[in-house]
Amino acid sequence: MSKKNFSIMAMALLTTLFIISAASAESLKIGSMSPLTGPYASDGTDIKNGVLTAIEVFQKQEGGIPGYDKIELFPQDDVCDPRNAVAAANKLINLKVVGVIGAYCSSCTIPASETLDEAKIVMITPASTNEQVTDRGLPYMFRMCGRDDDQAPAAAKFMKESLNAKTIFIIDDKTTYSQGLADGVSKNCKALGMNVVTHDHVNQGDKDFSAVLTKVKAANPDILYMSLQGYSPAALMSIQAKRMGIASQIVTQDAVFQPKFMEVAKEASEGVYLTYGFTDPTTPEYKAFEQIYVPKYGKIAAYATYAYDSTIALLKAIKAAGSTDPDKIKAELMKLDFNGASKHVKFKENGDSGSSYIAFKVVKGEFVPYWEPTKGLIK
Amino acid sequence: MDSFIQQLINGITLGGIYALIALGYTMVYGVIQLINFAHGEFFAAGGYVGVIFLSFFTGLGYMETHPIFCLTASFALAMMYCAYLAIGVEKIAYKPLRKEARLAALLSALGVSIFLSNGLMLTQGVYDKAYPSELFQGGFSFGIITIGYLQVLIVCLTGALLVALNLLVFKTKIGMAMRATAQDKTMSALVAIGSNKIISLTFGIGAGLAAAAGIMVGLYYGSVRYDMGFLPGIKAFSAAVLGGIGNITGAMLGGLIIGMVEIFGAGYISGEYKDVFAFIILIGVLYFKPTGIMGENIDDTRV
Numbered sequence: 001m002s003k004k005n006f007s008i009m010a011m012a013l014l015t016t017l018f019i020i021s022a023a024s025a026e027s028l029k030i031g032s033m034s035p036l037t038g039p040y041a042s043d044g045t046d047i048k049n050g051v052l053t054a055i056e057v058f059q060k061q062e063g064g065i066p067g068y069d070k071i072e073l074f075p076q077d078d079v080c081d082p083r084n085a086v087a088a089a090n091k092l093i094n095l096k097v098v099g100v101i102g103a104y105c106s107s108c109t110i111p112a113s114e115t116l117d118e119a120k121i122v123m124i125t126p127a128s129t130n131e132q133v134t135d136r137g138l139p140y141m142f143r144m145c146g147r148d149d150d151q152a153p154a155a156a157k158f159m160k161e162s163l164n165a166k167t168i169f170i171i172d173d174k175t176t177y178s179q180g181l182a183d184g185v186s187k188n189c190k191a192l193g194m195n196v197v198t199h200d201h202v203n204q205g206d207k208d209f210s211a212v213l214t215k216v217k218a219a220n221p222d223i224l225y226m227s228l229q230g231y232s233p234a235a236l237m238s239i240q241a242k243r244m245g246i247a248s249q250i251v252t253q254d255a256v257f258q259p260k261f262m263e264v265a266k267e268a269s270e271g272v273y274l275t276y277g278f279t280d281p282t283t284p285e286y287k288a289f290e291q292i293y294v295p296k297y298g299k300i301a302a303y304a305t306y307a308y309d310s311t312i313a314l315l316k317a318i319k320a321a322g323s324t325d326p327d328k329i330k331a332e333l334m335k336l337d338f339n340g341a342s343k344h345v346k347f348k349e350n351g352d353s354g355s356s357y358i359a360f361k362v363v364k365g366e367f368v369p370y371w372e373p374t375k376g377l378i379k
Numbered sequence: 380m381d382s383f384i385q386q387l388i389n390g391i392t393l394g395g396i397y398a399l400i401a402l403g404y405t406m407v408y409g410v411i412q413l414i415n416f417a418h419g420e421f422f423a424a425g426g427y428v429g430v431i432f433l434s435f436f437t438g439l440g441y442m443e444t445h446p447i448f449c450l451t452a453s454f455a456l457a458m459m460y461c462a463y464l465a466i467g468v469e470k471i472a473y474k475p476l477r478k479e480a481r482l483a484a485l486l487s488a489l490g491v492s493i494f495l496s497n498g499l500m501l502t503q504g505v506y507d508k509a510y511p512s513e514l515f516q517g518g519f520s521f522g523i524i525t526i527g528y529l530q531v532l533i534v535c536l537t538g539a540l541l542v543a544l545n546l547l548v549f550k551t552k553i554g555m556a557m558r559a560t561a562q563d564k565t566m567s568a569l570v571a572i573g574s575n576k577i578i579s580l581t582f583g584i585g586a587g588l589a590a591a592a593g594i595m596v597g598l599y600y601g602s603v604r605y606d607m608g609f610l611p612g613i614k615a616f617s618a619a620v621l622g623g624i625g626n627i628t629g630a631m632l633g634g635l636i637i638g639m640v641e642i643f644g645a646g647y648i649s650g651e652y653k654d655v656f657a658f659i660i661l662i663g664v665l666y667f668k669p670t671g672i673m674g675e676n677i678d679d680t681r682v
Contacts, residue, residue, distance in 0.1 A: 037497075039606065041505035174651055201651035205610050207600050210389035211645035211653070217523060218382045232507050232604065239601040243518070245525050264509040264602045 027072040028065050028324075030055075030314065031092035032307075033085065033102030033112060034127075036077035039205050040230050042260065042301075044104050047126055048075045049297040050307030051101050056292055057308075058315045065319050078112070080105040080175075089115040097121065098324045099314045101307055105229070106130030107176035113141045120326040122333065124314055126306035129254060130180050134351045140330060142347055144310040144340075145303070146277050146355030148177070151253060152184030154357035154373050155225075155275045160192045162359065162371045163249055163273075165222040170199040171212060171237070172227035181253055182227035197221050204229070209237045210244070217246050224248040231258035231302075235265035242268040249273065254357075259299040262365040269362045273370065278356040279305060279342045289341040309340035313347075381523040386646040387639075392530045392599070394638025395537035398631045399592035400615035401622070402544065403585025405630040408619070409561045410581045412481065416488040417468060418589060419612020420495035421461045425590025426603035427499060428457035430508050437511040457594055458587035465586030466579045468495075474575075492612075499605040507602040533595045540588060541631055547584075548627060557581060561625075614641075617661050623674020632672060636660065 032051045034044035055071045058064070064071065074095050076088035085108035092100055093115070099122040103109045109128035116123050117138045124142040125133060131149050134141055159165040168189055172182035179201075186196050197219045200212050216224055224241065228234045234256040241250065250272045257276040262269045280286065289308050293300055317332035318324065337346050347353050358378070361370040369378045400422050407415045436442050436449040472491045476484045518527035548554040559567040560577040568574055596611070597603045618637045622629025637657050644656035664672060 036505075037500065041500070041606075042507070045505050171650075201649070202645075203651065203654060207596070207607070207610075208389075208393050208641075210393070211386060211642045212650045214382050214385045214389065214646055217385075232602070235507065235602065236600050243516070243525070243527050243529075245520065260506050264507045266509065266601075268601075 026069040028068040028070070028318070029072050029074060029095060029097045030311070031074045031076060031095065031097040031100040031102070033076045033078050033088050033092070033100055033108070034104045034307075035080040035108075036075065038079040038081070039232070040080045040104060042232070043127070043230055043255070043258070043303060044077070044080075046258075046297075046301040046304040047102065047104055047307040048073075049293065050126065050304035051075070051311045053289060053293045053296070053304075054308045054311030054315070057288055058312060061288070062315075062319065065315065066322075071315065076102075078103050078105075078108045080108060082107050082111045085109070085112040086115050088112065092116070093119040093121065098318060099124065099329065101126060101310045101314065103128060104303065105175065105177060106133060106180070109133050110136075110176070113138055116140065122314065122317075122326060122329050124310040126310045127303040128177070130176055132176075132180075137350070140326060142310075142313075142333060142351040142353070144306045144313070144342070144345070144353055145254070146357055147352060148181045148184055150355035151275050151357050152181060153188045154355075154359075155185050155251065155253065156188035156192055156194070157373055158273070158275065158359045158371050159189065159223050159225075159251060160194060162377065163223065163251075165194055165249070167195045167197050167219075167221040168223040168225055169197050169216050169219055169221040169248065170225045170227060171209075171216075172199075172201055173204050173206075173229055173233060174201050175204060175229045177255070178227040178229045182225070185225055185227065202228075202233075204233075206233065207236055209233075209240050213237070213241055213244050213246060216241070216248065217244055221248050224250050226250060226252040226256075228252065229255050231256050231261035232264070235261050235269065238265045238268040238272060251275075255302065257302040257360070257367060259301060259367075262362060269365070272362045274360050274362075274367070275357045276302075276360055276367070277306075277343065278358045278369065278372075283339060283341070285339050286341045305342040309342050309345055312340060313338075313345055382646070385524045386642050388524070388526055388530060389646075390639035390642035391635070392533050392638075393642060394635035395534055396592050396596060396634075397611065397615050397618045397638050398634025399537055399540065399588045399595075400611055401618040401630040401634045402541075402627060403589045404616050404619040405622070405624055405627060406581050406585045409625040409627075410557065410578055411473070411477065411484075413473060413484050413488065414616065414624075415473075415582075415585075416485070416612070416616075417472075417491040417495055418585065419608030419610075419615070420492050420499070421465055421586040421608075422589040422593045422596075422611060423499060423603065423605065423608030424464060424495065425457045425461045425586075425593030426597040426607060427503055427508065427593075427605075428460045428590065429453050429594035429597050430510050430603055432456055433511050442511065454591060454594055457590045461586040461590035461593075462583035465582040469579060469582045474578075492608075496606060496608060503605055505605065507604045509602045510597045527599075529595075529599050533599060536591070536595065540591060544584070544588070544627065553580065614657065617657065621661050621664055621671055623671030626671070626673040629671055629673030 034047040036044050078085040078088050089112040104127045106128040109125045113123050122140045126144045129148045172178040252274045254276045317329050320332040321328035359371040360367040403418045432453040472487045556572045564574045618633035619630045622633030640657045641653045645653040
C-alpha cells in the first residue's frame with residue numbers, strides 16, 4: 001500500500017469515528033425492526049408509528065433522558081424475512097443502539113434476538129407471540145404481547161363454550177407464527193373433545209383461496225379457524241368465504257386485529273370472531289397514546305399499542321438505569337411496574353409480560369369485546 | 380363431483396386472469412425478444428387506477444344509477460393509462476438499449492419493475508385499498524355449486540378480450556404489421572412498416588390487457604395492494620413459457636393450465652404445495668418440449 005493511499009484511508013476512518021462520536025454525544029439511539037416493505041408492510045409500519053409516538057410522548061411527559069438532547073430512532077426493514085432480520089440486527093449493532101423494539105414476525109424475532117443477544121442489546125418484541133421467542137432463555141429478550149400457548153387454549157375454550165362448536169376446519173399460512181398457533185389450537189380443540197376435520201395450509205401472499213374454501217364448504221364445519229398472518233389475507237378469505245356461501249362461523253387471531261380488516265372485507269367481516277389481548281381504551285395512558293397517534297397515523301392498529309408500551313418501558317428503564325449498560329437496563333426493566341396503554345406492564349423472569357386473551361367480535365365495523373375466559377360473555 | 384365442478388369454475392376464473400397477463404409477456408417477447416419483467420406492475424397499476432375511478436364514481440352516486448357505464452369507463456381509463464405507462468416505460472427504459480446485448484434490457488426491466496412497485500407503495504401507501512364492494516355480489520347457486528356473478532363477468536370479459544385480440548392480430552392490417560415486425564424488423568421496415576410504432580403498440584396492448592386483469596382481480600378479491608403484481612407476474616410468465624413464449628394462443632392455453640393445476644392441486648392434494656404443482660407441470664413440459672406447448676415454429680409465427 002502506498003503512503004498516499006494509507007493516509008487517505010486513515011483520514012477517512014478518523015472522519016467516520018469523529019462523526020459517530022459527535023452524534024452519540026447528543027442523541028440516544030434506539031432501533032426498531034419490523035417489515036416496512038413486502039406483504040406485512042402495513043403491520044410493520046404500525047409498529048414503527050407506535051415507537052415514534054412513544055418517543056414523542058416520553059419526551060413530552062418525562063422530559064427525555066438526562067444527558068441526551070434527543071432520542072433518535074433507527075427504523076429497520078426486515079421484510080418479515082429471517083435473513084433480512086439478522087442483517088438488520090447487525091446494522092443496529094453497528095449503529096450502537098441501546099435497545100431494539102421488534103420484530104413483527106416470530107420467524108424474524110427468533111434469529112435476530114440471537115444476534116442482538118451476543119452484542120448484549122435489549123430487545124422487546126411488541127408482536128411476536130410464538131413461544132420460542134422467550135422460551136430459549138435469552139437474557140435480553142423481552143415480550144410485550146401475549147404468547148400463543150396462552151392464545152390457543154383461550155381460542156379453543158371460546159369455540160367450545162361460547163360457540164358450542166363440535167367440528168372445526170383449520171387453515172394456516174405456514175409462517176412460524178400462524179402454523180405454531182394453528183397447531184396449538186388443533187391440539188387444544190382435540191383435548192376439549194372437538195373434531196378437527198382438516199388442518200390445511202395456504203401460502204403467504206396468496207390471493208385466491210377458492211380451492212381450499214371449496215373444501216371447507218364440502219366439509220361444512222361449525223368453525224372455520226383462519227390462522228393467517230396479517231389482516232390482508234384474512235380479509236380476502238372472509239370475502240371469498242361469504243361469496244361462496246360458507247355458513248361456518250369464522251374465528252381468527254391477533255394478527256388480524258387491524259381496523260383495515262373491516263375496511264377491506266366490509267360486510268364479510270361482520271360476525272367474525274378473533275382472540276386478542278384485552279386493552280382498556282378508557283385509561284389515561286391509552287388516551288395519551290391515542291391523542292398523539294390518531295391525528296398523525298390514523299386508526300390504532302394491532303401492534304401499535306404494544307410497540308408504544310415496549311418503547312415506553314425501554315425508555316423508562318434506560319432513564320432509571322442512568323446509563324446505557326445493558327445489565328443495568330435489564331435490571332431496571334425487571335423492576336418496572338406501571339400502567340401502559342395496552343395493559344399493566346410487569347415483566348416476568350423469562351421476559352414475558354403475561355397474556356390477557358379475550359374474544360372480540362366484529363359488530364358494525366368495530367372490534368367489540370365479546371367473551372372472557374373466566375367470566376364468559378361480556379355485556 | 381359437485382366440488383369438482385366448483386373447482387373447475389374456480390380454475391377457469393383464475394386461469395383466465397393469468398392468461399390475460401401472460402399475453403403481455405408473450406406479445407412483447409414475440410416482437411423484441413425481451414422478457415418484460417415490469418409487466419406485473421402494469422397489472423397492479425391497472426388495479427389501482429380501477430379502484431380510484433370506481434371509488435370516485437361510487438362517491439358521486441353514479442354507480443347505482445349507471446353501473447355499466449361506470450364499469451366500462453373505469454376499464455377503459457385504466458387500460459388506456461396502463462397502455463401509455465407501458466409505452467413510456469418502453470421509450471425510456473428499453474428503446475435506448477435495443478441495440479445492446481439482451482441482458483442489458485432484461486436488467487433494465489427488473490429495475491423498472493422495482494421502481495414501479497415502490498412508486499406504487501410510496502404514492503398509494505402500504506395498506507390494502509378496498510374496492511367498492513356493492514358491485515355484483517351474490518351469484519347463481521346450484522346445490523353446493525356457487526358461480527359468482529363476478530366469476531361470470533370475468534370469464535366473459537376475458538373471453539371477449541381474447542377474441543378481440545385474436546381478430547386484431549390475425550385479421551387486421553395492424554396485426555399483419557405486428558406479425559411482420561416480429562418476423563423481421565429490417566424487412567418490414569423496407570415495406571414501410573414503422574417498427575417503433577408497432578413496438579409501442581404491442582407494449583400498449585399487452586399492458587392494457589394486464590390492466591383489465593388488474594381491475595378484475597380487484598373486483599373479484601375485493602382489494603388491491605402495491606405488491607400484488609409480483610406473484611401473478613411470475614405465474615403469468617410461467618404460463619407464457621409453458622404455452623410457448625411468443626405464441627398468443629399458447630399464452631392463453633398456458634394461463635388456463637396454470638390456473639387449473641393450481642386450483643386442483645390445492646383442492647385435491649394439498650394447499651401448501653399448489654405452486655409446486657404448477658411449476659412441476661412447467662418443468663415437465665419444457666423437458667420434453669423446450670419451446671413450450673404451442674411454440675413449434677418459433678421463428679415464423681410469433682407476434
